[in-house]
Amino acid sequence: MRRYSLLALFAVAIALPVAVHAQGRGGPAAPPPTARASAPIDLTGYWVAVVNEDWRYRMVTPAKGDYGGVPITKEALQIVNNWDPAADEKAGEECKSYGAAAVMRLPARLHITWQDDTTLKVDVDAGTQTRVFRFGPAAAAAGTPTWQGDSTAQWERGGGRGAPPVGGSLTVVTRNVRPGYLRKNGVPYSANATVTEYFDLSPSPGGQMLVVTTVVDDPRYLLQPLIVSSHFKKEADGSKWDPTPCSARW
Amino acid sequence: MGSHAMFSQMVTLRRSALVVLALLASVSSAFAQFEIVGSWAARNTEDISRDSYPVDYVGLPLNDEGRTRALAYNESQLAMIERQCEGWPQFYFVQGPFGLRIWSEDDPIKGNAISYTIGGWEDRAPMVIWMDGRPEPSKYAEHTRGGFTTGKWEGNTLVARTTHMKAGFLRKNGPPSSDQTTMTSRFFRHGDIMTVLVVIEDPIYLAEPHIITKSFQLSAAPISPIGPPCVSTFEGRPLDESVPHFVPEKNPFVDELTKKFGLPRDVVLGRRETMYPEYRKTIKDTFVTQPACTRNCGAVPNR
Numbered sequence: 001m002r003r004y005s006l007l008a009l010f011a012v013a014i015a016l017p018v019a020v021h022a023q024g025r026g027g028p029a030a031p032p033p034t035a036r037a038s039a040p041i042d043l044t045g046y047w048v049a050v051v052n053e054d055w056r057y058r059m060v061t062p063a064k065g066d067y068g069g070v071p072i073t074k075e076a077l078q079i080v081n082n083w084d085p086a087a088d089e090k091a092g093e094e095c096k097s098y099g100a101a102a103v104m105r106l107p108a109r110l111h112i113t114w115q116d117d118t119t120l121k122v123d124v125d126a127g128t129q130t131r132v133f134r135f136g137p138a139a140a141a142a143g144t145p146t147w148q149g150d151s152t153a154q155w156e157r158g159g160g161r162g163a164p165p166v167g168g169s170l171t172v173v174t175r176n177v178r179p180g181y182l183r184k185n186g187v188p189y190s191a192n193a194t195v196t197e198y199f200d201l202s203p204s205p206g207g208q209m210l211v212v213t214t215v216v217d218d219p220r221y222l223l224q225p226l227i228v229s230s231h232f233k234k235e236a237d238g239s240k241w242d243p244t245p246c247s248a249r250w
Numbered sequence: 251m252g253s254h255a256m257f258s259q260m261v262t263l264r265r266s267a268l269v270v271l272a273l274l275a276s277v278s279s280a281f282a283q284f285e286i287v288g289s290w291a292a293r294n295t296e297d298i299s300r301d302s303y304p305v306d307y308v309g310l311p312l313n314d315e316g317r318t319r320a321l322a323y324n325e326s327q328l329a330m331i332e333r334q335c336e337g338w339p340q341f342y343f344v345q346g347p348f349g350l351r352i353w354s355e356d357d358p359i360k361g362n363a364i365s366y367t368i369g370g371w372e373d374r375a376p377m378v379i380w381m382d383g384r385p386e387p388s389k390y391a392e393h394t395r396g397g398f399t400t401g402k403w404e405g406n407t408l409v410a411r412t413t414h415m416k417a418g419f420l421r422k423n424g425p426p427s428s429d430q431t432t433m434t435s436r437f438f439r440h441g442d443i444m445t446v447l448v449v450i451e452d453p454i455y456l457a458e459p460h461i462i463t464k465s466f467q468l469s470a471a472p473i474s475p476i477g478p479p480c481v482s483t484f485e486g487r488p489l490d491e492s493v494p495h496f497v498p499e500k501n502p503f504v505d506e507l508t509k510k511f512g513l514p515r516d517v518v519l520g521r522r523e524t525m526y527p528e529y530r531k532t533i534k535d536t537f538v539t540q541p542a543c544t545r546n547c548g549a550v551p552n553r
Contacts, residue, residue: 050461052309052525053297056511059530063511063540067548069295107527126527156440158405166405171440198440200407202447205459211438213445213465227293229445229463240528250534 034117035135040157040168041201043120046241047110047210047232054228059107061184061250070187076221083186085248095246098127099147099180101189101216104197104230109241110210120153120170127246133172142176145191149177156198170199182216182226184250193218208234283403284439286366289473290466291349304503307425307520308513316426316455317519321498323424329487330494335480337373337395339418341433344448344464346371349473366401366408369475376475379410386413393429408437420450420460425520428454442468457522512540 032038051058054069067080088096098106108126115121115132122131133153142150151174158167174195182189198213210232217225297309307320327333343350351369356362363381370376375396387398397415401408412433420427431452438445443465450460487494496502507518514533517524 049527050525051527052311052461053463055308055517055525056513059517059524060512060533060537061539063543065543065547068546070548071295072548107530109527156406158407167407168405169438169440198438198443198445200436200438200445200447202407202436204449204461205451209447209449209461211436211445211447211463213438213440213443213463215443224293226295227443227465227467228296229447229465231447231461231463242528249539250530 035120035153035155036114036117038155040155041170041199043112043170043199043201043210044114045112046235046238047112048235048240049106049108049110049230049232051107053230054105057183058105064185066185067183067187070182070226071223072187073221073223076188079188079221080186085186088248094248095127095129095147095180096248097181097184098124098129098246099189100131100149100151100174100177100195101180101193101214101218102182103127103129103131103148104212104214105182105228109235109238110232111238111241125241125243128243133170138173145176145178147178147180149174149195167201169201172197172199188221189216189218190220192220204233210234283408284406286408286437286439286444287352287354289349289351289469289471290444291469291471291473292347292464292466294347296464297345303506303510304423305501305518306423306507307421308507308517309525310420310425310520311456311458311460311522311525312425312520313455313457316452316457318498319455320423320425320520321501321504322495323419323426324494324496325423326487326494329485331482331484331487331489334482334485335373336418337375337480338422339395339415339420339427339431340374340377340397340399340412341420341427341448341450341462342371342374343368343377344435344446344462345421346374348476349469350466351473351475369473370396371476372478372480377410377412379408386411397433406439410435410437420455426455428452430454444468510540512538 056062057068064083065081072080088094103124106124106126108124111123113121118135120133122133123129124131129148131148131151133151135153138152139150151172153170153172156169156171174197177191177193177195179191180189181187194217196215196217200211202209202211211229212232213227213229215225215227216222304325305321307317312320348371353367353369354363355365355367357364365381366379368377368379375394377396377399379399379401381401384400386400391414393414393416395416395418397412399410399412401410412435415427415429415431417429418427419425427450431450434449436447438447445463445465448462450456450462504515504518507513508515523529
């Protein structure tokens, strides 16, 4: 009898998390919560980049030919050495260094909002860019490539089996990008680049921080994926929000 | 069934329930973590600790006292026999060029980690992150080069706090850190990438917390803690000579970065306002992009 009771308790314990997740089976199916409703972290608000890493590659235009830290191919080196901002201006491509692979590395402010229940929008004041992160299954690339490409988003949840969720993070994968620059001085990425980003939050002295880890995979122009991590501080409001147009030179 | 038997059975059931609850708790705890143990390669696609230029405090939020101390530093101090093996403070683990080897000491009964150790390098002490809930030492306890680190899991993030470090340097070229410096490290793992966020707070030399993020990639090839142990040797400075230093206002290298990259002096000297986007406005009309790079422009492409 005692043995059976013990076994029964174990069975209940092991089945408990499954049972919790299976609630509703047999009854009317409740719609799954939306991405917005089920967000494990709140990324919305105004964020300012703290540019204390790679300062001379981010805050000012580096010298032509300087690609320190970026593992480029020989083909990419040709582009680096032939960078011509005047030609980019003439071609109407002043936004080449503001595309998805580079935009989170800019000295900029972000304004993150929910566009709707399944779409997170990231406005960037530098270059006046807008990124759209869509939750749900990844759609096949369609349409003309754009600077910000097509981004598919997914929550990663903290906690685990049987444990209440604690925090989490956001993963965003972006494809179908227009070829652009990783840096203002013409270090290129191609149309085949895939940009994978991880968004993590952290408390910090006096507020909250956002850490964005960016992985750029581009076999054409990169010998290995480029991995950089950028950090932002949360701001109380948009009083310092300062949209500026793209520039090929500054 | 008699009342004694029923009571005995209830006691057994209650004990069993407690055992099951404890098991559930341990299962939950185990799944609320990621595996940090292993070898993590540095890709060095971002800043690594600068020692190429004697005065390069770019991106540091130094206060006036910190800046003055930094400008007084002369790298020839490293030739002094008593300073050769001082090593760098713990924040060097996200500033140096090397990868990390991390291992754990586990409780043989419960299986949970008692501590994680980030292996040291020749010039940085190992970091033992105590996960067993022990308190930080008294504020009067000895400060060491490696400091004292406690850790805890917050969801899928490992949070470690380091205190009790000796005074040292924020970078290898002299910006100082005091013995009151604390470091909070957060480890985020996404697949084979681990990003570490480090926040350094120093009430003596920093105008605001100094933040560093660095990503590592899981390596199939083992990374060994780097040795051998540092051994001091005579490098030409007799023991009775004074400590090499500069008068801060007369540091001969203060304009080197300005000449080489056109960076304003405020940037070179680590003023905190230079780290924020609006600073660009103040230099937009005066900054001159340097001539095309011809030497040391980046890694050499091999295909």
